[in-house]
Structures are given as C-alpha cells and as structure tokens.
Amino acid sequence: MALLQIAEPGQTPQPHQRRLAVGIDLGTTNSLVAALRSGVTAPLADADGQVILPSVVRYHAERIEVGAQARLAAATDPFNTISSVKRLMGRGLADVKQLGDQLPYRFRQAESQMPFIETVQGAKSPVEVSAEILRALRQRAEATLGGELVGAVITVPAYFDDAQRQATKDAARLAGLSVLRLLNEPTAAAVAYGLDRQAEGVVAIYDLGGGTFDISILRLTKGVFEVLATGGDTALGGDDFDHAVADWILERAGVSGDLEPGAQRELLKIACDAKERLSDVDAVEVAYAGWSGELQRETFDALIEPMIARSLKSCRRAVRDSGVELEEITAVVMVGGSTRVPRVRSAVGQLFGREPLTDIDPDEVVAIGAAVQAETLAGNNRDGEELLLLDVIPLSLGLETMGGLMEKIIPRNTTIPVARAQDFTTYKDGQSAMMIHVLQGERELISDCRSLARFELRGIPPMVAGAAKIRVTFQVDADGLLSVSARELASGVEASIQVKPSYGLTDGEIARMLEDSFRKADEDRDARALREQLVDAQRLLEAVEAALVADGERLLSAEERVAIDSQVAELRGLLDSQDALAIERQTKRLSQITDAFAARRLDSTVKAALAGRRLNDIED
Amino acid sequence: MGTPCHFALFELKPEFELDLAHLADRYRELARQVHPDRFADAGESEQRQALERSANLNEAYQTLKSPSRRARYLLAIEGHEVPLEATVQDPAFLMQQMHWREELEELHEQADLDGVAAFKSRLKQAQQGLNDDFARIWQDSERRADAERLVRRMQFLDKLTQEVRQLEERLDD
Numbered sequence: 001m002a003l004l005q006i007a008e009p010g011q012t013p014q015p016h017q018r019r020l021a022v023g024i025d026l027g028t029t030n031s032l033v034a035a036l037r038s039g040v041t042a043p044l045a046d047a048d049g050q051v052i053l054p055s056v057v058r059y060h061a062e063r064i065e066v067g068a069q070a071r072l073a074a075a076t077d078p079f080n081t082i083s084s085v086k087r088l089m090g091r092g093l094a095d096v097k098q099l100g101d102q103l104p105y106r107f108r109q110a111e112s113q114m115p116f117i118e119t120v121q122g123a124k125s126p127v128e129v130s131a132e133i134l135r136a137l138r139q140r141a142e143a144t145l146g147g148e149l150v151g152a153v154i155t156v157p158a159y160f161d162d163a164q165r166q167a168t169k170d171a172a173r174l175a176g177l178s179v180l181r182l183l184n185e186p187t188a189a190a191v192a193y194g195l196d197r198q199a200e201g202v203v204a205i206y207d208l209g210g211g212t213f214d215i216s217i218l219r220l221t222k223g224v225f226e227v228l229a230t231g232g233d234t235a236l237g238g239d240d241f242d243h244a245v246a247d248w249i250l251e252r253a254g255v256s257g258d259l260e261p262g263a264q265r266e267l268l269k270i271a272c273d274a275k276e277r278l279s280d281v282d283a284v285e286v287a288y289a290g291w292s293g294e295l296q297r298e299t300f301d302a303l304i305e306p307m308i309a310r311s312l313k314s315c316r317r318a319v320r321d322s323g324v325e326l327e328e329i330t331a332v333v334m335v336g337g338s339t340r341v342p343r344v345r346s347a348v349g350q351l352f353g354r355e356p357l358t359d360i361d362p363d364e365v366v367a368i369g370a371a372v373q374a375e376t377l378a379g380n381n382r383d384g385e386e387l388l389l390l391d392v393i394p395l396s397l398g399l400e401t402m403g404g405l406m407e408k409i410i411p412r413n414t415t416i417p418v419a420r421a422q423d424f425t426t427y428k429d430g431q432s433a434m435m436i437h438v439l440q441g442e443r444e445l446i447s448d449c450r451s452l453a454r455f456e457l458r459g460i461p462p463m464v465a466g467a468a469k470i471r472v473t474f475q476v477d478a479d480g481l482l483s484v485s486a487r488e489l490a491s492g493v494e495a496s497i498q499v500k501p502s503y504g505l506t507d508g509e510i511a512r513m514l515e516d517s518f519r520k521a522d523e524d525r526d527a528r529a530l531r532e533q534l535v536d537a538q539r540l541l542e543a544v545e546a547a548l549v550a551d552g553e554r555l556l557s558a559e560e561r562v563a564i565d566s567q568v569a570e571l572r573g574l575l576d577s578q579d580a581l582a583i584e585r586q587t588k589r590l591s592q593i594t595d596a597f598a599a600r601r602l603d604s605t606v607k608a609a610l611a612g613r614r615l616n617d618i619e620d
Numbered sequence: 621m622g623t624p625c626h627f628a629l630f631e632l633k634p635e636f637e638l639d640l641a642h643l644a645d646r647y648r649e650l651a652r653q654v655h656p657d658r659f660a661d662a663g664e665s666e667q668r669q670a671l672e673r674s675a676n677l678n679e680a681y682q683t684l685k686s687p688s689r690r691a692r693y694l695l696a697i698e699g700h701e702v703p704l705e706a707t708v709q710d711p712a713f714l715m716q717q718m719h720w721r722e723e724l725e726e727l728h729e730q731a732d733l734d735g736v737a738a739f740k741s742r743l744k745q746a747q748q749g750l751n752d753d754f755a756r757i758w759q760d761s762e763r764r765a766d767a768e769r770l771v772r773r774m775q776f777l778d779k780l781t782q783e784v785r786q787l788e789e790r791l792d793d
Contacts, residue, residue, distance in 0.1 A: 019661075180660055181657070181660070221648060222648070224648045224651070224652070226648070313792055313793075316792060317789060317792070320785055320788060320789075321785075373657075376657065376660075377657060377660035377661075378660070378661065379660065379661040386652075386658075388648075388651060388652050388655055388657065389657065390651060390655070414678075414682070415678045415681075415682070416678070417656060417671050417674045417675045417678065418675050418678050418679065419672070419675040419676075419679070420679070475671075475675065477656070477671055478655070478656040478657065478671070478674075
C-alpha cells in the first residue's frame with residue numbers, strides 16, 4: 001500500500017475509526033439507504049447511479065432479483081414478482097383479503113396467521129420478502145462504504161401498530177441487519193428538515209407514500225424533536241390513486257370483469273404513468289386495450305378527492321390531539337412521492353394556511369433523516385450537540401375487560417418509552433387464572449381493535465371474587481414495541497410476555513427463516529470477501545502501473561522491472577477468477593516485490609524536495 | 621407511588637401552582653440525559669436502566685403537566701389517595717354534569733360546530749376555576765374533603781373534554 005500513497009497524493013484512504021451505520025427507508029413502492037460520507041448525509045447509489053431501489057422482489061427458481069429489474073417483470077411474471085409487500089406486514093390473512101383484488105398473489109395460510117405468498121421458491125412470508133429488499137440495501141451500503149455495518153435505523157410509518165413494527169424488525173434480523181432503532185418516518189423527515197434549517201417552533205409533517213399516510217405534529221426546541229401527536233392511515237397512499245385512475249380507464253374503455261394478474265399490473269402501470277405525468281401537464285393521453293382517450297387533471301383531482309379528504313381529516317385530528325392551534329404551526333413539510341401531485345400540495349396548503357415546504361426531495365428526506373439518527377446511535381457524534389427525538393405511540397394500548405370492552409392503559413400520543421400499570425381483580429370466587437388479552441386501537445369494542453396478544457396468568461390463590469389484586473404492566477420501548485407483564489400482588493404469581501403479535505411469525509417460522517438466511521449469509525460473506533479482494537487488487541495494480549510509468553526506468557534495474565511486470569500480469573490474470581484467496585495471495589506478493597521500489601521513490605521525492613525542485617521537474 | 625417523588629425529579633417543591641414552560645425546559649434537559657438513544661452502544665443492563673428511567677421521567681412529566689393529575693398526586697403524597705372513577709358524593713355537581721351532558725347531546729344532534737367551540741371555552745373556564753379553588757385550599761388539612769371533591773370534579777371535566785374531542789371527530793365525518 002506504500003505505493004498508493006506516493007502515486008496518488010491527496011487520495012489517501014480514510015482511516016476507518018468510524019462505526020458504519022446507515023438509515024433505511026423501507027417504503028411500499030421504493031426503498032433507499034442513506035449514510036454520512038465526507039460530511040454530507042445523502043442516499044447511496046447503486047452501480048448504475050440509481051439511489052432509489054424499487055421495493056419489488058422477483059423469485060426465480062435459482063436466484064432472487066430485487067429492484068428495477070424485478071419491477072420490469074411485474075406484468076409478465078405476476079405470481080413470482082412481489083411488490084407493495086409493506087402493505088402485508090404484520091397483517092393477517094383476513095386483513096389481506098380486504099385489500100381484495102388489489103393484490104394478484106396466491107396466498108396460503110401458514111403455521112402463523114401471517115399470509116404466505118406462493119412463489120417458485122415456495123411459500124414466502126411478507127417478512128422474508130422485505131428481508132430481501134433490506135439485504136439488497138445492506139449489500140449496497142457495505143460495498144459503497146467499504147465495511148461491515150454496525151447497524152441501521154429503519155423507518156416505519158408513524159401509524160404502524162405493534163405487529164407491523166415487530167414484522168419490520170424480524171425482516172431486518174433475517175437480512176442480517178442490527179436495528180439501532182425503528183424510527184417513525186415523519187420524525188425522520190423532521191430531523192432532515194430541522195437540522196438543515198436550524199428550525200424552532202411547531203412543524204407539521206405530511207407524509208403520503210405509496211401505501212401509507214402519516215401526519216405528525218412536532219415541537220422543535222434546541223435540538224429536541226418532540227412529537228406532540230401523530231395520526232394517519234396505514235392503507236392510504238399513491239397506490240390508491242393508481243387504482244382510482246385504473247378504474248376510470250376500465251369504465252371508459254368499457255372493460256369489465258376480473259382481469260388476469262398480468263393484465264392488471266399492465267393497467268396499473270398505465271394508470272401510474274398517467275398520474276405522474278399529470279403532475280407536470282394539465283391533460284394526458286391514455287391508451288388501453290384498444291381504447292384511447294384524454295385524462296384531464298381536473299378529472300384526476302376529482303378521482304382522488306375522497307382520499308385527500310381522508311388524509312386531511314387525519315391532519316385535523318392530529319392537530320386537535322397535539323393541543324396546539326392550527327395558527328401555531330410554523331411550517332408544513334411534504335414527504336413521500338405522492339406529495340408531488342399538485343392537488344395534494346394545494347389541499348394541504350389550504351388546510352394549514354401556508355405554502356408547504358418541498359425543498360428536500362420528498363423521496364429522499366426520510367432516509368436522510370434516518371441516517372442522521374443512525375450516526376448518533378452508532379456513537380459517532382458524541383462530542384457535538386446531539387439531537388434528541390421524543391416520539392409517541394400512535395394508537396392506544398389496552399386490555400379486554402368484561403363484556404368485550406377495551407380498557408385503555410396507555411392512550412395514543414403518549415411519549416415513549418413509557419411504563420404504566422393498572423390493577424384488575426377476579427370476578428368469580430376461587431378464580432385461579434386470568435386471561436390477559438392485549439389490544440391496540442381507539443374503539444370501545446374489542447372487535448374493532450387489533451388483537452396483539454393473549455396470555456394467561458395462572459396459579460392465583462383461591463380468594464373471594466374481587467379480593468385478588470392483579471397488576472398488569474405495559475412497557476413500550478423507544479422503538480414503540482410493547483411488552484406486558486401481569487402479577488398477582490398478594491401471592492407474587494407472575495406471567496409476562498414480549499408481545500408476540502397475533503399476526504406475527506411463530507418461533508418455528510422464524511427459526512426456519514433464520515436458517516435459510518444463515519445459508520444466504522455464507523454466500524453473502526463469500527461474495528463480499530471476493531469484492532473486497534478485487535478492490536484491493538485493482539487499487540494496487542493502478543498504483544503500481546502509474547509508478548512504473550513515472551519512475552520505472554529511472555529507479556529500476558532491468559531484472560527488477562521484469563520481476564514486477566510478471567507479478568502484475570499474474571495478478572491481472574486472476575481478476576476474473578472469482579478466487580478470493582488466490583487474488584489475496586497474489587496481491588500480497590505484488591505488494592512485497594514492489595516495496596523496495598516504493599522506498600526508492602519516496603527517497604527520490606525527499607531528495608528532490610531537499611534540492612529545492614518540484615516533483616514535476618523530475619518527472620519531466 | 622413511585623420514588624423519587626415526581627417533583628423532586630424536576631427539583632421542584634411539591635406545589636400546585638407551577639410554571640409549565642419551566643417544567644417543559646427541565647423535562648427536555650433531563651430527557652437528554654436519560655433517553656435510551658444516549659445508550660444505544662452501551663451494555664444491556666445500562667440500556668434497560670435508561671429505558672426505566674426514561675419511562676419514569678415521562679410518567680412524572682405527564683403527571684405534573686396535567687392539573688388534575690398533579691392535584692391528585694399532591695394529595696396522594698400527603699397520604700390521601702383519591703380513587704379514580706369513585707362515585708361522587710356531590711349532588712350539586714351531579715346536576716351540573718347532567719346539564720353539560722345534555723348540552724353536548726344537543727350540539728351533536730344539531731352538528732353545531734360553533735356551539736362546540738363555545739362549549740369548549742366555557743369548559744376551559746370551569747377548569748381554570750377548579751384549579752384556582754384547589755390551589756387555595758389543598759394545603760389546609762381541615763379542608764381535605766373539599767380538596768378531594770375538587771379533584772373528582774377536575775377528573776370529570778377531563779373526561780368531558782375527551783368527549784368533546786370525540787364529538788368534534790364525529791362531526792368532522
């Protein structure tokens with residue numbers, strides 16, 4: 001490596017004291033990974049210079065494809081090409097059926113209640129599909145940053161419930177990523193904006209992505225980002241705009257009945273293109289199945305109006321929950337690709353009475369904010385003024401009580417972490433067990449809430465009804481994940497669970513997937529080793545060749561020159577061999593044989609400097 | 621009740637009247653010190669401690685921030701737990717409650733948003749009145765029963781505030 005430093009002054013490799021950490025925006029439609037590099041936090045690009053990775057996974061018999069290539073196959077290979085998988089995270093088969101014809105996959109009930117998708121590689125859970133996306137981003141980050149990651153901050157919609165968060169964390173685990181924190185998307189966006197502008201005051205973040213909508217109200221005070229309230233809809237996004245346009249096209253084209261999955265994908269693509277073009281022009285030509293016509297922006301605006309209205313209603317509710325008045329809000333930030341739609345911008349502007357901010361790319365802002373927080377959590381900016389994020393739980397947490405009612409223990413918009421206990425009692429004489437049913441939601445009837453988990457407290461000593469005192473404690477950590485414990489106070493009998501969501505994966509499923517992913521991790525590791533060796537080898541080759549051109553004749557004897565040339569040729573020949581070990585050995589050999597040459601070059605540089613001559617003069 | 625005392629945590633004397641802006645500042649300072657994010661690369665036991673201390677701090681802040689919860693807490697540390705949801709031996713106030721509820725019903729039926737706004741500001745005034753009364757008497761051991769009655773009234777008005785918010789939501793549909 002000595003040669004490199006002489007041959008390329010000013011490009012010395014960075015010392016790698018820093019712990020590598022990234023921010024990942026795992027989106028419904030697109031995903032990104034961002035990191036801090038030479039003082040700038042920005043998304044990382046792939047080999048083709050693309051920062052956006054379409055959240056599409058295609059299963060081939062022998063391999064898996066993620067991203068733009070996979071997306072191209074959406075129409076031709078619909079069953080094996082999975083997109084918008086985020087909509088299935090932490091959901092049960094029944095929920096998924098509600099999404100209905102929007103999802104052209106073949107689902108299968110598995111051991112857990114999670115819907116599995118049939119592919120050529122067998123049944124895949126949404127968690128596994130998401131893990132493939134995360135794996136691709138991890139590999140991109142490690143290749144770009146040149147080292148293994150200590151961890152990642154992964155963003156989730158603020159309105160994600162416990163099951164959806166847990167599913168995201170499981171996906172990261174399968175992808176071999178250590179999760180530094182699950183961060184709410186709007187909070188991440190606020191970080192990106194707030195830091196950029198040194199902002200103070202109350203900020204509203206309107207985040208309309210491909211499949212989810214979030215609204216958060218935050219107070220920014222001296223580097224503290226305090227979420228006052230959050231709200232949203234985990235089933236509202238730009239995808240719904242596409243479906244509205246698709247329905248309009250079908251109606252106009254006079255096509256009815258169920259479409260084949262491939263045809264449906266085709267139609268949705270046409271609808272999505274029309275939507276995107278309408279952000280810049282007032283009318284677009286649309287052609288489908290022999291029909292063609294014009295879609296006016298006005299018509300489009302009317303089609304999506306009900307969805308925009310739904311989002312605005314969530315905004316009003318969040319403002320009410322935050323306890324601030326609309327007029328106190330000093331800035332409105334737009335996040336998510338769907339906020340490019342002009343009608344969305346104008347409607348939001350109208351509600352808040354001010355022009356929304358759009359100056360950071362709405363697709364990138366969440367990943368950038370996550371990367372900023374990842375740096376902090378990895379311990380890389382202990383010296384500077386650290387920022388602090390105080391987030392909240394989006395939905396109330398509670399228990400089932402008599403009569404099928406939900407008793408709230410922790411109301412929505414409570415700052416996390418939080419621990420809260422409530423006492424319950426027995427309702428029958430001699431009752432020895434109590435069922436604890438954990439729920440999340442705002443409604444009174446348990447049937448309207450999401451069931452998170454059930455567990456039983458057994459061994460309560462026999463007492464008359466109402467005499468036992470059972471304390472149930474809820475604890476929500478900084479990721480927004482819940483654990484519950486129950487304890488009978490007189491006897492000390494205890495039961496506790498880390499909430500395993502009803503719609504999560506079973507332990508058996510996780511074990512199997514982890515095994516799969518370990519196998520994959522070995523392959524990953526081999527691939528990474530090879531890539532690293534190749535980079536080292538190429539770097540050395542370039543350095544040696546440049547040095548030979550500059551000083552070969554002046555500083556080397558004929559035999560020395562021949563020896564070096566042959567080692568160079570040897571290493572060049574190995575570059576395509578895929579043999580990491582051989583490349584490593586040969587790189588070392590070349591490095592050793594050029595050591596003396598390097599020393600001589602260094603000496604001659606020093607001598608030249610002492611003689612008061614510039615290096616260029618010698619080279620000339 | 622949790623130790624240390626919520627007030628001591630913020631270096632405040634146990635008093636009902638409180639500078640909320642100062643409390644918020646202090647909260648943010650303390651949160652900086654104990655939040656789990658500060659311990660992301662620390663050992664497991666340190667992380668668990670940070671989680672607990674942070675949860676404690678949040679609970680203390682929520683308690684002190686809300687007048688009714690603060691009032692109830694003050695009585696509790698003096699050894700007078702006021703149970704939640706107790707039957708109110710308070711006939712005059714019961715009449716008033718019924719009156720308020722009826723009014724709210726009416727506003728709902730007529731979908732009267734301006735009426736809701738007016739109702740809210742009256743509710744706020746009533747809450748302020750209760751706070752002032754409580755501040756005056758809570759330390760007087762002779763008037764403990766009155767203080768407890770005031771706390772129950774405060775709790776009822778909190779609940780009513782919730783109901784108004786739910787009504788607003790329904791009217792927003």
